[in-house]
Ligand code: FES
């Protein structure tokens with residue numbers, strides 16, 4: 001029986017469907033005895049109230065650092081008038097009640113959690129508050145209008161009577177859930193819109209090393225698997241011999257999974273060491289000849305022919321004929337690994353007839369279903385436990401389910417729970433990368449130096465192709481490939497954006513801010529070049545061509561906080577600007593760069609963000625900072641290169657990422673425009689890539705269009 | 713082979729191959745999962761613990777090399793410097809995904825034990841071995857400075 005989210009909100013608690021709710025909302029597997037016997041009320045899918053007056057929020061989104069647990073819980077707590085210090089947040093089980101508004105599944109991505117769910121969370125809190133007030137009014141034989149609430153208590157100011165929410169759980173059990181509860185007015189907010197720190201329980205667990213990530217799952221009699229993956233993309237196992245490995249101490253099994261060979265042992269280190277003793281013969285496949293250089297040639301050759309049209313308007317050919325000046329630019333973006341800090345892992349216990357799966361995932365429903373299918377079970381027979389994610393950045397929302405299926409097949413038919421843990425090298429070399437993309441761009445300028453036409457030829461893999469999201473592709477164009485490019489906010493009149501899709505055995509994947517990682521540097525790079533060619537100030541030039549007020553506002557704001565107009569011309573110092581809309585939010589950044597020889601340091605970044613309304617401004621600031629540092633990696637040094645069908649990098653010594661010594665000071669300004677809310681997990685990343693390149697130009701007079709920027 | 717080990721003031725006997733990195737002994741034998749695996753090559757700092765008060769990367773320290781020396785992990789609730797850092801971390805809202813933070817805190821603890829008043833440059837030098845993919849560096853820096861200022 002499937003119960004929808006709507007049903008949850010409609011039904012009452014301890015009677016009727018409420019018992020069903022109880023069944024559908026199992027306690028987390030490892031609650032203490034005291035917790036499991038204490039009485040609790042589950043008035044809807046998102047809230048539980050204990051008789052001890054502790055309130056638990058169940059969040060169906062993944063917590064991977066973006067602070068969704070805290071911010072969504074703030075929305076519930078605000079309208080419930082809950083005592084924040086006496087709340088807990090847990091990861092919800094897989095259930096349609098927690099599905100994303102976009103798809104029939106639990107999904108955390110597209111920086112969408114807050115703006116798609118905040119209204120419903122507030123309503124979930126408000127409806128329970130209203131029920132508690134009517135229950136109290138009944139007990140006190142007074143009118144509901146006389147009742148107030150505060151810090152998880154119901155008060156009757158006239159008599160001084162008070163009850164905790166926990167005192168009332170039996171009373172509200174039989175009440176109808178109000179469908180249109182009154183929401184708090186913004187002036188009364190205590191949490192929403194305030195700089196609220198990460199929920200104290202989570203924050204303390206994380207600094208004490210007590211937070212449970214997927215890698216920390218420990219079950220009785222658990223074994224560990226390490227993996228051998230194909231050396232060459234697209235290679236398959238011809239045959240393998242694990243007999244020598246099996247002689248090693250602690251090793252129990254050597255077996256094939258869809259993506260490689262798993263060795264299962266008592267301890268992961270034993271399994272990892274035993275990999276050396278497994279002999280695998282691979283079918284290398286055709287990709288063995290392929291290198292970054294050959295891909296480049298292949299991509300460039302494709303541009304000779306017309307591509308699929310992502311945006312065509314006006315008469316671009318004519319505009320180029322009539323142009324006073326034409327600028328051409330070539331941009332290249334390498335493959336990038338997400339390299340979340342917690343190496344990929346998943347634990348599965350095949351119990352015959354039922355199963356458990358533990359991981360930190362951004363697509364719980366999909367992983368649960370895949371596990372069920374692989375083990376030949378009904379979906380409901382698989383219990384999925386979402387732990388904290390040691391970073392996601394897109395890597396843990398993976399349609400080909402590489403690390404999940406490795407784990408499911410490693411554990412299939414085994415008598416013990418098995419954690420399959422990838423080494424860092426598996427993650428860096430296995431694919432699911434931000435794909436390599438090349439973009440050849442031309443702009444036409446008129447006598448005044450304004451851009452009259454933009455032509456772009458973009459080649460690369462589509463992320464959506466061959467996945468469950470393939471239906472997004474229309475007329476051969478993957479919208480996530482051209483987001484920010486086909487949808488730019490400049491008034492160029494003539495646009496001709498063409499795309500070319502490539503298929504490779506290297507699996508592409510969304511990487512924090514998806515298409516914007518390569519479209520923002522192009523749009524914000526070429527416009528900077530045009531401003532320079534026109535002899536105009538880069539901020540003024542953009543302001544003159546922008547058609548979107550929110551872009552204008554953040555750009556003016558960042559110019560203000562960075563002192564753009566009064567910046568000093570200093571030897572070897574440059575300032576660069578960029579402004580990007582992504583994930584429904586608008587972000588402008590100014591980067592200050594200091595160049596010495598062939599090195600550059602980003603000293604300071606000013607960032608202005610309009611996400612409509614900042615539900616938690618402290619977290620908006622944190623996400624902007626994090627997004628900026630994430631984007632600085634590929635600007636400075638992160639890149640994967642292919643040779644002989646293999647990725648040449650393997651760990652953080654050759655796949656370099658930003659460290660504290662590279663991290664600039666960041667100043668964030670938040671504009672609460674009151675417009676439709678947007679996301680904040682990703683929008684900090686796109687502008688920085690262009691802002692730094694533009695700043696280096698300002699300092700040196702040299703344009704660096706490809707990443708990473710290699711000066712000299 | 714049984715090897716003796718002193719962790720957070722508790723003596724342990726571990727049955728493991730002497731070449732096993734300390735990281736895996738702590739995580740998988742002693743169940744101290746607060747010590748994190750990130751790279752296995754002393755490149756990321758996630759696995760940082762203290763050995764006789766100095767920060768080391770436990771992924772690159774074979775069990776056999778530890779000997780009598782005292783190992784301190786993030787799960788040590790007696791150490792005053794670790795305690796202060798943890799509080800500053802919460803106050804400054806440092807953690808994002810949180811995965812790197814035990815290692816960050818232990819590197820900071822190692823620094824402050826040898827240098828109670830480090831300069832900005834000394835902080836960066838001590839912390840640059842610790843990667844935070846979430847990019848919480850600005851807050852990490854301010855949390856350390858907060859503890860330094862209170863010292
Ligand atoms: S796991 Fe030891 S430094 Fe990365």
Ligand code: FES
Nearest residue numbers: 809810844845846
């Ligand atoms: S907080 Fe996520 S890696 Fe540092």
